[in-house]
Amino acid sequence: MKKIKSEEKLCLICMTEHEVDTVEVIETEIYKDEEISFVATYEYCSLADEFLEKEEMIKLNDLAMKDAYRRKMDLLTSDEIVKIREKYGVSQKDFSEILGWGKATITRYENHQVQDRAHDDVLRKIDSAPNWFLEMLNRARGRISDKAFDKYYRIANERYKKKRNQYLIDAIQAKYADFDIESFNGGVKLNLNKVVEMINYLAAKVESLHKVKLMKMLWYSDYLHYKRNGVSISGLVYRALPMGAVPEECNLIVELDGVEFDTVIYGEDMVGYRFKPDTGLEIKELTQSEIDALDDVIEQFGDFNTEQIVEKMHNEDAYKYTGSNCIIPFTFAENLSID
Ligand SMILES: [Zn+2]
Structure with missing residues (x-):
């Protein structure tokens, strides 16, 4: 007692x-x-x-x-149920409506009535998968007020984007764990915030920045900075592909929060990305020497079209002496065509 x-x-x-x-x-x-x-x-x-x-x-x-x-019994407690609902900013009544449950169900579950296992599973899934909640919400459209719908949608979408971005970051970082070797990453651990800032910096200053050109400009910036300072900027690891250097996991990298592009169609069935600056993004992590390297790369290649920059890259020792499809080592930096 x-x-x-x-x-x-x-x-x-x-x-x-x-x-x-x-x-x-x-x-x-x-x-x-x-x-x-x-x-x-x-x-x-x-x-x-x-x-x-x-x-x-x-x-x-x-x-x-x-x-x-x-x-x-490993079921959610009443407080945990309240917290899940509050994460989405939804009222008890609307939550039941969205889930297609009886009107008072959630209110009862947040109190004395113990939920059954199936309902418990649904609540847990909503907690971990905002995209799934978004689907349920869409189905409930018309059954809840438009104003409430808009508010719930905005909150759930924000949660979804955060989750998705974290998933991307984890997937990229997991892959890069194998590359923690100076000649591969230029002596720095992958910094995805810097990668996003570099892409935005380039997109703000280069007109019509398509994917192939962006990848080359990232490589040149990292390589030039390494040549000057003995360390790369981003920690990206680049592979020698037929069109030149391409960062590992570049398809995931372009999906990161803060990377913005328009999808453009060229000719028949060719889909391309044209990168544009994210208006809300500030440059916070890039240092002056890193910005200098980016500026010099922009000055040299900003006006090049895709073929020109690919050709330029093909003539770099770093590319010529790297086996096709292999990782381009930073060891050729002193031979880079720009200083
Ligand atoms: Zn007494």
């Missing part, structure tokens, strides 16, 4: 005025054939050595027991 507070008042057990304690007690009950231990709260009369369960305590103790049962 643990005392949590004490108050001079009329004791409803012995009907005299004295210090009445509020205490916590570990209780054990059988609920749905399970033995459940939980912390219950009572008033305690030390004169009569008796407990009193006041009306609000009956509710709280019942909830404590249900939550202990939920924990034992």
